[in-house]
Amino acid sequence: MAHWLLIIFLALFHHQAHSQEELPTNYEYYTNNGIVSGLSANQSDFLLNGKNITILSGAFHYFRVHPNYWRDRLRNMRAAGLNTIETYVPWNLHEPYSGVYDFGNGSSDFEEFLDVEKFIKLAQEEDLFVLLRPGPYICSEWEFGGLPAWLLGIPDIKLRTNDSIYLSYVSRYFEKLFKIIAPLQFPNGGPIIALQVENEYGNTWNIDADYLKSLAKIYRDNGITELLYTSDPVLGVGVQGALLGELLVTANFNSNAKGNLDYLKSVQPDKPIMTMEYWSGWFDHYTENHTNNLVPLSRYRTVLEDILSYPSSVNIYMFVGSTNWGFTNGAGDATYGLNNSGLQPTITSYDYDGPITEQGQLTSKFNATAELLLKYNPVKTQLPEPVPALDPIKYNSIEIKEQILLSELIDEYPSKIQSSNIIPMEKLPINNNSGQTFGYIVYRKSQLDLNAGAVLKITGYVRDHVLVLLNGKLLNPILQGISDLDGFGFWRLENSTIILTNETVKNATLDLVVENNARNNFGNLDQFQQYKGLIDNVLIDETILTDWELVPLEFRRSWNQQLKGWHNITNRNVPSLYRVTFNVSSVPVRDTFVNVQFWTKGILIINGFVLGRIFVVGPQQSLYLPAGLLQEGQNEIIVFEHFSAPTHLEFSEEMIYGLHY
Template structure:
C-alpha cells in the first residue's frame, strides 16, 4: 500500500474513532436529523451533550483552553449565541475579526472534536446589553423590537446575511461542525407572534442555513404559543427541576420527537446589590444523570460563563436590575477558566456515559498572581471627558445624542425657588447625580426606583447640572426598548405661600462623555479645552491613571472596593464595570492582556473613590455587599392594615406546579395587590412564589414593568436572593421565598405603579426547585 493511502486510511480511522466520542463531521460532509425519539448523527443515534460558551466573554487567546476544558468534562458539542451588537456597533459597520471571529471559534471547536450549536438570535438575552440588539436601533424612537417592524426586519436580514457568510460554510452538511441553528430565543416570554417567528425562520434559511437542522427553545409553560410545526422544539429549565414534568406536554404533542433541554441552568447570574448566586452541585448532577439515563440531550448553560467585559453586561426587568461584570454563573468552569468542585462532580457522572476514558483536564493557560497596592496618582475631573455639546428645549437621550454608552452631563438655569421643594426626574436612566452651582444636592438610582430628591431654596439663574451614567440596557422582556439618559421631563415642585407651584425645566445643554479607552486617554491628556464654570463640580469623580510592574505575567483580579462606580481599562482593554455596593468587588484581568514591565490602569469613576489605591489579588471577590440601604422590603410603616379589609378572593391553590388563575368575584380597582399566605403546600412555615400576574377585566395581563414591592414580612435574601421582586421578574426559575422559622401567615404587597382594574390573579409556584413549597391557603386584596 502506498504511503498516501496508508495516511488517508489512518486519518479516516482516527476520524471515525473520534466521531464515537463526539468529534466533528468528516470533511466531505455529514447529516444531523431527527429519528424516532432520538437525534441521528450520520444516521446513528446521538445524544447531544453541549457546553454553552460565549466567545466575547472569553479572551481570544483562551478560547481553545476553554473548549478543551469542556471536552475533558465529557461534552461533545459547544453551544453559543451570536451577539449582534458586538458585531455591528455602528449601523452597517460589521466586524467579525479578532475577538469577534466567530468562525474561528467554531473551527477551534471542530479541531478539538466538538460539534457546534449556533444561536444567532437576532435576540439572545444572555444577560447581555439589550439582549444582543444594537443600541442604534433606538435612534428610530417608534421602532417595534422583535416584531415585524419593517426597519427592524430589514436590519435583522442584513445582519443574518453577514452571519451566514461567516458560518453557513461550517454546517455539518458542508464538512463543518455546526449541527443545529436556533430561530429567535425564548419568544414565549416576550409575546405570541407566530408570523414573526416564521419570518425569522425564513431569514435564517435565506442567510445560508438551508440544510442544517433548525430549532426553537422556550419554557414548558409557554412553548406552544409560538411553536412552528417545521422546527424542532426544545425546553429550557434549571437545576432542581422535575425532568418528566418539564417534558410532559412536549411528549403529548410530539411523542416520537427527541427530547432536549437546550438551556439547563447550572447556576444563575448576579445583580448589583444582591448576593452572589449559587446552585447545589448535587442537584445539577442528579438532573443531568437522569436526562442522560433517559437518552435526553442537553446544553449546560453555562458550562463556562466568563466575563461581560467593558459595557456589555445587561440588566433585567421588571424594574431595573443591572447585571455585574462577572458572568461566573456558578458554572463548573469558573470565570477565569479553572475547574471547580462542581466540575469534578459532574465529570464523574459524564464519564459513565462516555465511550472511552475522558481526556485529562488541561492545565490553566496562566498562573494566578497578585500585585501589591499601588496608587493611581494622575487625575483629571470628569468634565475633561466631554466629547460633544448640543442644546435643546427638552433633554435628549443618549440615542438622540448618537451615543451608545457612557455619561451625559445635562445643564440648565433655574428659576427662583424661595422655599425648599422636590426635584422629580421622570425617567433618569440610570444613575443621576444632581448639582446646583457645583454643589451636590442629591442623586437618584434607577435600581432603587428613585425619582425624586429634596431641593433647597435656589436663586434665579442658578445652574443645575445632572450627571447621568447609563448602565447596561435591559436584556429581557418588553422593557428591552431601554433608552438611556434623561428620558422624560425634569420638574421642580414647591409650596409657595400655600400654592403648589411646578416648574417644568426647559432649555438644556447636553455634553456627552463616551465610554471608551480612547476618550479616557484624551481626557487625561487635557480634554477638549477649558471647562465651563458650571461644570466645576464639588466631586472627586473623574479619570485616574497609574501603573504597576510585573516580572511574571498571570491572571489576576483587580480590587475596586475602595472606589465608587464606573469603568476600568487595563493596557487599553475594557475590563468592566465596578460599583462599590457589590457583590462583585474584583474585576478579572486576563494574563494574556498583561505584559512584563509596566502595565497601565485607567479608572473612570463617576462617583469618586474613597481612596485612590488599587491592588491585584489571586482570587476573586464575588460576594461582598457594601449596601447603603437594606434590600429588604420590611419597613413597618409600609405594612397595610388589612384587619378590617374585605379580601377580593380567598381559597386554596392546587399543589400542581403549573399556572393557576384566581378569578375575582368582580373586577376591583386598586394600586396594590396584597397576598396573605395562610399555609404552605408541605405543611411547613415557608412559602414561595415563582411568578404572579394580574389580569384586567377583559382577561388581559396587566403590564408589570412599573411593579415594585411595597412590603414583605419575610424574604430569604441571605439564602439565595429570594426577595419579593422575584415574584414578578419574568424568570420562572427564581422565586420569592420566606425564611424558615418565621410563623405564618406571610404577606407580600405589590405596588402596580398606578390604579388598575383587576379581574383575576395568575399564580405560578416554583417549577424548577421541587423541594420548595408553594402557597396553599390564601387571601388576596386589591386596594
C-alpha cells in the same frame, strides 16, 4: 482546591489512557465514510451523518472570554467528555452602529473578542461540534438581550415581531453573519450541526408564528441548511414560542427533568429529546447575596443524571464562566413595566457557578460532569487531557496620585450637542445617527440664576443613575449601601427632587450626569421599548428647562487612551477620573483581580478598555482582569469614581463577594 480536583481528574483520565489511542476522535467517528448528511431530528433519536448521536454540549460565549483562552477552554470542555459546544452571537457587538460591522476586523472596542469564524474553527480543531444561537435576540443576561440599542432610534419599529421595518434590519445583519456561518455547517465540512431561531420567545407571551417563520426563512435564504430549533422553559410557557412540526422544540430548566422531558415527548412524540439549557448555576444581580444563587454539587449532579438517564441530549448552561465586559451586562425588571423602578442590573461577572470558573479553574462540577458523561455516552472517542489554568497573581498596591475632575472633563469636551429638549442616549445625532449605546450622557444647562432653596425636579424615572453637579460641586448624598438606592439619584424613585442651593446663585452651570446601568434583557415585548438617560422633563421650581448642551461620555478605547489634563489630587470626594500605572514583568503575564471594595460606584478601565463596573452595594467586590488585557511593561488603570475614592488601588488573587446594606 482546584489543584486537587485536577489531580483527581487526571488520575481518572490516565486510568482510561491505555485505550485512548485505540479510539477514534469525535470527527473520525462521525465522518469516517465521508459526509452524506447533517443532523437529523426526523426520528426518535438524533442522527448525525446517519449515526446515532447524544448531543453532549456546554455553553461557552466567545465574546465573554478573552480569545487567548478560547483554545484552553474548548480543550477542557472536550476533556470533560462533551462532543459539542454552544454559543450565542451578540448582534449589538457585531453591528455596533447601523450598517457598521465587526467580525474580528472592524476596529470596535471589542474587535479582538469578535472573530466568530476563528472561534468556530477552533472548536472543530478541538474535536467539538457547535450549536449556534444567532438570535437576533439572545437574552443571556446581556445588554438589551443582544439587540443593538440604535434600533430604538428608528421611528415606528416594533422589536421582536413580524414588523417589516424590524425584519429588514435583521435580514441585513443576518446576510452578513451567515456569509461567515453557512460555510461552517457540518455538511460543508464544518462543525455547526444546528442553529436556534430567536430565543425563549414564549417568555414574551406574544404568540407570533409568522415572526418565527419569517426568521426561519431568512436563515434558509442565506444558505442555512442544518437543523433549526427553538428553546423555552416549556413547563412555564408551553409551546407558544415554538413552531411545532417545523422547528424542533427544546427545553430549558434546572429542576424536574422528568416533568420537562415528558412534556417534550408529549408534544413531539416522534422527535429526539433535547435539554437546550440545563442551568449549572445562576447569575447575580446587584444587591443580591451571591451565595443564594449557588447550585450545590449534589443537586447539579442529580438533575444532570436525570437528564442523561431519561435519555435526553443536553447543553449545560453555562459550562464556561465568563465576564460581562465594560457596559455589556444586562438587567431584569421586577415590575415588568416601563417605569424603570424595578430595574435589576446584572453584575459584571458571569461566573455562573459552572464546571469552569470565570478565571478558568476546573470545579467539582467539572469532575461530576466528566464521570456522568463517561457513564452515559455510548459512543467512546478520544479525549484530551485537561489544561490547568495558571493561578492568578496579586500585584502590589499602587498609590493613586493623578486625577481629572468630571467637571473638567465636561468643560473640555470638544463637541457638545445643542438640544432644545431632553432626549435619551439612543436618539443622539452621533455615530452616523446610531445614537449612544454605552456609558454616560451629560445634560448641561448654563447661565442659570437660582433663588435660595431652588428645587430641581426630574420627572418620571432616572435611567438609571444621575449625578447632579452645580458649578462642579456634587450635590448627591454619598452612596453608602443598598437602602440608598431608594433615595435620590437612582432608578427606583419617581419624580425625584433635590435642593440645588441654600443661597442665591447667578450664572450657574448645572450638570446632570446620567449612567446607563443596563438595558433590560428579558421579558414581554413592552420591556424592549426602553431608553437610557433622561426621557421626561427636568424642572427648577416647577419651570421646565430647555436649551441644553448634551455630552455623550461613551468611554471608547481611543478616547480613553488620549485623555489629557491629569493633575495632582485636589479632592477625593467629587466625581473624578483617577489614574495609576504599573509594570508587569512576569512571563507569562498572569491573570489577576482588581479589588474594588474600597471604591463606591463607577467603572474601571485597563489600557483603554472598559473592564467592568464598580458598585459598592455588591455582591461583586472585585473585577477579573485576564492576562490578555495586560502587557509586559507599563500598564494603565483608570477608575471613574462617582463619589469617593480611596488612596490606593488594590489587587486580589481571587474573586471577592460581599453586600453593603
